[in-house]
Structures are given as C-alpha cells and as structure tokens.
Amino acid sequence: MNGRLFKREELAVDPVDLAYLLLGSVIECAGPSGTVTARLVEVEAYRGQEDPASHSYRGRTARNQVMWGPAGHLYVYFVYGMHFCANVVGSEDGTAGAVLLRAGEVTSGVELARARRKAARRDDELGQGPARLTTALGIGPEHNGADLLDPASEIRLLTGDEVPRAAVRSGPRVGVAAAMDHPWRFWVEDSAAVSAYRRGGRSRPGR
DNA sequence: CCAGTGATACGCT
C-alpha cells in the first residue's frame, strides 16, 4: 500500500534495514505557512552503542534521549552552530539505532521550500543535504521527539513507491572518520537530489 | 577553498 502511515513495528528494525525502508518514502511537514513533502533519496544508518559514529555511542544524554525511545519518532539535533539534522528512530530494544535523513526531493510545497532555501538555484538543491532538507521541510528543534506515525502530528512519515534494491547504491558515511569500513550510507542511484560527497572539506566524486 | 557558528562532551583541575 502506498501513501499510508508506517506502522511502528515496521520501523522497529535494524538501522540498515530501516535505511532501505526509508528510501523512496515520503516525509510531510505541515506548519503555519503551509505543507512541504519530500521523497527521501539518501540516508545513513547509525547503529547505537556499537557504532562509534553514533550520537548514542557513549550512552544516554540529554541531547540523545529520543534515540532510546520508541521507533517512529524524530530525533533532531543542532550542529555546526547553525544547522539542524533529522533522524528517524528505529529499534526500541535499547540499542538506540537511528537513520539520518541526508537528502530528499521536494514533491509538494515547492514554493514554500524555495522561500526557505533562498540559496538553492535549482529545485534539485532544495533538499540536497541533511540540513538543507530540514530547512526545506521546516523541521526545527520543536520537532525533536515528534511522533511520525501519529495521524494528527504535523510531521509524518508515509510509504512511497518502493525503490528496488538494484537502484540503491551504498558507500561510507559522510564526514564520519570512525567506522569507515561499514558502507552505511544509502542513496537512490538516479536521483539528482543526492548530496555531494564531502569529507574534511574535500569533495570526493564517485565515492 | 574555508569561515562561520555554538552546543556538546570529555579531560583536567
């Protein structure tokens, strides 16, 4: 079924499986000035306490408490002094797994997204990066902990057209020095909204 | 290419 809310048990899975599930799905954020929806095309899996790159690696803190809660909630964090990034919380068995939303194609509310993302020169750039995506959708700190599966929620996660595994590419996560041996970044091969791969300020095309 | 921006968390007193 397409365009329905996910069920919580569907999301309470290993973060890598959740990453595949989220590609092609739709996130919808309603606010006072309108609604923006985006089709997710790039994500990264974070595996909780066993993963040195995960915010939950060092245990529960005030910032990361949402990651220990039930699946299907949104973990929003502030980074680099000016940006917000959003994760979908996965497993609820105490492993604090989550999937970072790295990029999406804005599929409705394009005008509102453009107004929020003045620097974007093409529509492909509206959600082309984790903080660009939250800006385009209007996600902020007030959405930390929001339930994506509540029909009454202003931010919700819906099923989309399934992306075949053959159309999914994977590689090392962006900006993560630790655990480079795990290809836990996943993206839709033919999407123009997939972010450029950067590491240490250097661009690494093709990887 | 690289400056901006500020919360976070760790290692020391």
Place this chain on the structure above:
DNA sequence: GCGTATCACTGGC
C-alpha cells in the same frame, strides 16, 4: 567547574 577540540554542514569566495 572550566577550557577546548570536535563536529552526522552550508554558502559564498
């Protein structure tokens, strides 16, 4: 309690 390195980044050069 305090100093400070480190960011799951972006936009303007």
